[in-house]
Amino acid sequence: MPYVLLGCAIGSEIIATSALKYSEGFTRLWPSLVTAVGYLFAFYLLSLTLKSLSVGTAYAIWSGVGTAVIAAVGMVFMGEAMTAAKLAGIALVIGGVVLLNVGSAAH
Template sequence: MKSWLFLGVAIFCEVVATSSLKASQEFSRVIPSIIVVIGYVGAFYFLSLALRTIPVGIAYAIWAGLGIVAVAAISWFVYGQKLDFPAIIGISLILCGVIVLNIFSKSVAH
């Protein structure tokens, strides 16, 4: 169960880091740039802990899928980057894929 918590922390760190990239203004602003670096270091560290028991392909699929959904939502609310209908459908399908993977796949050790 700890591995899933580690994966959740890894996703959170990655989402914070990726969302901070825009605020870093191409690494010209110090504080957002530090957040980006710390976020990615934390993300990869916690991902490595999660990979002790979660298969890498499954962990990465969940990481990428939830990261895409979260970063898109943050971009919408924080940066005003609106999503059109096809983008919302695509992101919804990614989220559905993560759900199907977790509920129905025998590759996922719960």
């Protein structure tokens, strides 16, 4: 169950971050509301996750997966350039999350 909550927290954070792009500095009402509610919900779900998972593991997964997915969303849906450097960065983020989780499992 904690990984389901964490997945929902990540999804909410991805939606909020995507809406942030369209809020135009919080000058557009609906994208601004989606951003605010999305982040509040993401942090709430993350707090529930922390009842069962260590903060290091949960945050590494939350931030790493969120970062990688948002970078991909930017490239696929928002017209951002897909470069070898960006793809390598995404791979490094994912690799870092995997290493943190492997290190956590060893203890």
